[in-house]
Amino acid sequence: MDSIALRDALTRLALSHRWTWSPELRRVFASLDGGELNRHPIAIVGDATTDALDVALGDTEIMELVSSAIEHLDGADEVTRTIAYFSPEFGVSGVIPQFSGxxxxxxxxxxxxxxxLNLPLAAVGLFxxxxxxxxxxxxxxxxxxYPAMTAEEIGAVDTGHVVQVPMPERDVHARVWRMDIGSTPLLLLDTDLAANSAADRKITNRLYGGDRRHRLEQELLLGVGGVRALRAVGWPISVYHLNEGHAGFLVLALIDETIEDEGLAVALQSIKKGLVFTTHTPVPAGxxxxxxxxxxxxxxxxxERWDVDLADLWELGADPERVGKFNMAAMGLRTASAANGVSKLHGEVSRKLFAGVGIGDEIGHITNGVHARTWVSEDNQAVFDRVLGSGWSEGSVQSWNKVDALTDAAxxxxxxxxxxxxxxxxxxxVGARINPEALVVGFARRFAxxxxxxxxxxxxxxxxxxxxxxxxxxxxxxxxxxxPADVPGKALLAKxxxxxxSEESNGRxxxxxxxxxxxxxxxxxGSDVWLNTPVRPREASGTSGEKAALNxxxxxxxxxxxxxxxxxxxNGWAIPASEAEDPLVRDAAEAAATLDVLDAILAEYHDSPVEFVGRIxxxxxxxxxxxxxARMVSDYRDEIYGPALQRAI
Incomplete structure (x- = not known):
C-alpha cells in the first residue's frame, strides 16, 4: 500500500463513522492530527500531508489497524433495507453537531x-x-x-437525488445526502438549493429553531421528503418507525402512493400494517x-390533490382535548399498527395519557438503552474485554456475571x-479544581x-x-x-x-x-454518583444514568x-418521592430526601469504601x-419490527 492507497482507505474509514465507537480507529486518525480527535476524520485525511501518510505507512500497529478495519468493511454483508427509522436528530459524534439532546x-x-446486529434498517433525518x-x-x-457547516464536513456524501415536497403554492426541493453509521445508512434532506426561495432554503438551517411555521415545514420535509428519498435510492421499505410525531407526515406520502387506486379509508388501512410509533415523552407540553x-x-x-374532504385529513391529528389543535402524536397513534413507550413506567403513563386515541390503549414499552462501545471509556472497555469477554457490550448476562473477577484494586x-x-x-x-478525595456527583441534562x-x-x-x-x-x-426559547429553563440554568x-459553593x-x-x-x-431529580413520572426513560452505570x-x-x-x-440509591400535590411542598420534601440520601452515600464512600466498591x-x-x-434494538427487532414486517407482507 502506498500513500495514495492509504489516503483512500482512510477516507473510506472516515466515512463509515465506525470510529465513533472504535477506540482503535480514533487512535489512527488522532495520530495524523497531533494526537487528539477534535474534528471529523474526513478533514484530517484531507489535510494529511504525504509525509504524514508515509510515517503512518511505516507504523506497523497503525497499518494493522487500518487493514483490519478495511477487511471488516469489505466483509460486511450487503443487506436489503426493509425498515426505515425516522428522527429529526441524530447524535453520532461530538464533531457531527446534528442533535440537541x-x-x-x-x-x-x-x-x-x-x-x-446487521439489522436491515435505514434512517432518515434532516441536515x-x-x-x-x-x-x-x-x-x-x-x-x-450557531457555527455554519457543510454536509461534506460532517462526512455526508451527495446521493445525486433531489426530491420535491408539496407545500402551499409551491414545491420545496431537497437534496438527499447519505451518511453511513457503520453498515447503517442515514439519509439527510437539505433544502439549501438554488431551486428554492430564500425562505425555503432556510427550512433546514437549524435544529429546533424558528417559529411554528418553520417547525411545521421541517416536519413535512422529514416525513414526506423522507419517504420520497427512500424511494429515490431504491430501498424496498416495508416498515416505517416514527420516533415521536416529528415524522408523522410520512403518512401523507404513503397515502399518496396508494390512494388513487384504493381511496382514503382503504389506503389508511393498507399503510397501517407497516407503521410503528414510539412516544418519547409523558409530558403533554412535549x-x-x-x-x-x-x-x-x-x-x-x-x-385537493386527492379530492377528499379536508375534515377527513384533520381528523387524523385532531387533538382529543384541545379544540383547534392538530396533534402529531395522536396522528401517529391513529395511523400506526403498534406503539410503545420507552420504559415500563412510561408505557403505563402513556396508556393513560392517550387512552381512546387510536391504539393508545395498547401502547407497550421497550426501555431505552445506550451503545456501550460509544459511551464506556477506553480504559474500562479494555479491562471488560479482558476480564468479562467481548459479550459485555451486547448485554451478555454470562459476561456481566464475571464482574467478581474484578478486584477492589482493579x-x-x-x-x-x-x-x-x-x-x-x-x-x-473553567479553572476549577476537584479534591481527589471528594465524592464527585454528576448532573448533566437538558435544563427543562x-x-x-x-x-x-x-x-x-x-x-x-x-x-x-x-x-x-x-x-x-x-x-x-x-x-433557546425555554425562558424558565434558562432561568434555572442561570441560578x-x-x-x-458564589462563595457559598466553596469551590465545590x-x-x-x-x-x-x-x-x-x-x-x-469520572462521576462517582449520577444524580437525577425529575418530577415523577415525567421522565420517559432517561439514558444518562445508564451511561454512568456502565462506567x-x-x-x-x-x-x-x-x-x-x-x-x-x-445497585444505587432511590430518592423517595413525595405524594404532595402542591409543587412547592413536593419539591421541599424531595430536596430534603435527596440530601438525606446524599448524606448516606457520603458516609459509605468515605467510611466504608469496600462496601461502595461492592455496590459498583x-x-x-x-x-x-x-x-x-444491543438489548434495546434486539427488543425492537423481535417485538416491533418483526411482527410489522409480517403484517406488511
Whole structure:
C-alpha cells in the first residue's frame, strides 16, 4: 500500500463513522492530527500531508489497524433495507453537531446497534447547516451561537437525488445526502438549493429553531421528503418507525402512493400494517401541536390533490382535548399498527395519557438503552474485554456475571483514572479544581423545568454545610443546555451558574458550559454518583444514568424512567418521592430526601469504601445486561419490527 492507497482507505474509514465507537480507529486518525480527535476524520485525511501518510505507512500497529478495519468493511454483508427509522436528530459524534439532546443521542445509538446486529434498517433525518447551538455563559446567563457547516464536513456524501415536497403554492426541493453509521445508512434532506426561495432554503438551517411555521415545514420535509428519498435510492421499505410525531407526515406520502387506486379509508388501512410509533415523552407540553389556522393550508394541498374532504385529513391529528389543535402524536397513534413507550413506567403513563386515541390503549414499552462501545471509556472497555469477554457490550448476562473477577484494586484503579480525566476536563474548561478525595456527583441534562436542576437549592443551608465538610468532601459537577426559547429553563440554568460562582459553593459546585458528547463522556467516566431529580413520572426513560452505570458510576435518582424498573435496592440509591400535590411542598420534601440520601452515600464512600466498591460491582452485574442499546434494538427487532414486517407482507 502506498500513500495514495492509504489516503483512500482512510477516507473510506472516515466515512463509515465506525470510529465513533472504535477506540482503535480514533487512535489512527488522532495520530495524523497531533494526537487528539477534535474534528471529523474526513478533514484530517484531507489535510494529511504525504509525509504524514508515509510515517503512518511505516507504523506497523497503525497499518494493522487500518487493514483490519478495511477487511471488516469489505466483509460486511450487503443487506436489503426493509425498515426505515425516522428522527429529526441524530447524535453520532461530538464533531457531527446534528442533535440537541436525548432523542438525538438515542437515535444515534439505535443506528450503531442496528449496524452491530446487521439489522436491515435505514434512517432518515434532516441536515442542518447550523446544527444546534453552541453554548457560552455571558454575564451569568446562557448565550447561543450557531457555527455554519457543510454536509461534506460532517462526512455526508451527495446521493445525486433531489426530491420535491408539496407545500402551499409551491414545491420545496431537497437534496438527499447519505451518511453511513457503520453498515447503517442515514439519509439527510437539505433544502439549501438554488431551486428554492430564500425562505425555503432556510427550512433546514437549524435544529429546533424558528417559529411554528418553520417547525411545521421541517416536519413535512422529514416525513414526506423522507419517504420520497427512500424511494429515490431504491430501498424496498416495508416498515416505517416514527420516533415521536416529528415524522408523522410520512403518512401523507404513503397515502399518496396508494390512494388513487384504493381511496382514503382503504389506503389508511393498507399503510397501517407497516407503521410503528414510539412516544418519547409523558409530558403533554412535549407533544407537537399545530394551530388549525397554521396547518390548514398545508393539509389543503393534499385534500385537493386527492379530492377528499379536508375534515377527513384533520381528523387524523385532531387533538382529543384541545379544540383547534392538530396533534402529531395522536396522528401517529391513529395511523400506526403498534406503539410503545420507552420504559415500563412510561408505557403505563402513556396508556393513560392517550387512552381512546387510536391504539393508545395498547401502547407497550421497550426501555431505552445506550451503545456501550460509544459511551464506556477506553480504559474500562479494555479491562471488560479482558476480564468479562467481548459479550459485555451486547448485554451478555454470562459476561456481566464475571464482574467478581474484578478486584477492589482493579475497580479502584478504573475509578481513579476516570476521576483524573474528569478533573482535568473541569480544570481546562473553567479553572476549577476537584479534591481527589471528594465524592464527585454528576448532573448533566437538558435544563427543562421538570428535571429540577435547582432542587437542592430548596435546602440551601444543608447543601452549603455539605460543601464545607472537609472530613467528607463532595464536589458537584453540573452541565447542560436550555432550549433557546425555554425562558424558565434558562432561568434555572442561570441560578445554577450563579451558585457555582458564589462563595457559598466553596469551590465545590461547578457548572461546565457547552455540554455535548465529549464533556458527557468525561462526566460519565469520572462521576462517582449520577444524580437525577425529575418530577415523577415525567421522565420517559432517561439514558444518562445508564451511561454512568456502565462506567462504574452509581445512580441516585427519583424512581422514574428506566430507574423505576431496574433499581433493586442495592445497585444505587432511590430518592423517595413525595405524594404532595402542591409543587412547592413536593419539591421541599424531595430536596430534603435527596440530601438525606446524599448524606448516606457520603458516609459509605468515605467510611466504608469496600462496601461502595461492592455496590459498583453489583450495579454492573445487574444493570449491564439491561441498559445496552444491543438489548434495546434486539427488543425492537423481535417485538416491533418483526411482527410489522409480517403484517406488511
Amino acid at each position: 436525548g432523542l438525538g443521542i438515542l437515535a444515534g445509538d439505535h443506528l450503531k446497534a442496528a449496524s452491530d 442542518y447547516h447550523e446544527g444546534f447551538f453552541r453554548q457560552s455563559i455571558e454575564d451569568g446567563v446562557q448565550a447561543e451561537r 407533544i407537537d401541536r399545530f394551530d388549525r389556522s397554521l396547518i390548514t393550508p398545508y393539509l389543503e394541498v393534499w385534500s 475497580v479502584g484503579a478504573l475509578r481513579h483514572i476516570g476521576s483524573l480525566r474528569l478533573s482535568q476536563m473541569v480544570q481546562d474548561a 423545568t421538570y428535571k429540577r436542576a435547582t432542587l437542592l437549592f430548596n435546602e440551601l443551608d444543608r447543601l452549603q454545610a455539605m460543601l464545607n465538610d472537609d472530613d467528607r468532601p463532595i464536589h458537584f459537577v453540573f452541565a447542560g443546555k436550555a432550549h 445554577v451558574v450563579e451558585f457555582a460562582n 459546585f461547578t457548572f461546565v458550559p457547552d455540554y455535548g458528547i465529549d464533556i458527557a463522556r468525561h462526566m460519565y467516566e 462504574g458510576g452509581l445512580n441516585c435518582s427519583i424512581l422514574d424512567g428506566w430507574w423505576a424498573e431496574m433499581f433493586d435496592g442495592q 460491582r453489583h450495579a454492573w452485574r445487574t444493570l449491564g445486561p439491561q441498559v445496552t442499546a
